[in-house]
Amino acid sequence: MAITAKVTSNASAKSVGTQNASKSSDSFNIKASAIPISLTSYPNIKNVQDAVEKVTGQVSVTDTAPGSPSEGELWYDTDDDKFYIRDEDSWNEVVSSISGTVDGGSY
Secondary structure, eight states, X not given: OEEEEEOOSOOSEEEETTEEEEEETTEEEEEGGGSBOOOTTOTTOOBHHHHHHHHHTTEEEXXXXXXXXXXXXXXXXXXXXXXXXXXXXXXXXSOOOOOSOOOOOOO
């Protein structure tokens, strides 16, 4: 899987994780497997690719809640466009509201 990052700089290359990606128009193709991460609770997950694969089977994308869910399971409600996590015996909305401006930083 390749992750494509949109950039607004005039740089001809970007360093992300352990790779240096060359620019093609305004996009850089980034390999998720080359972006290292360290998660204390998941020592076998070494990069973004591993993390995505770990949660892929734990996320449901439907308009109704999954039957027989496990604690920690994720569900994206396509009818209401809301994201939930299973906590014991209930679904809890991950983000119920955001106020102000979300700043993604700068490069």
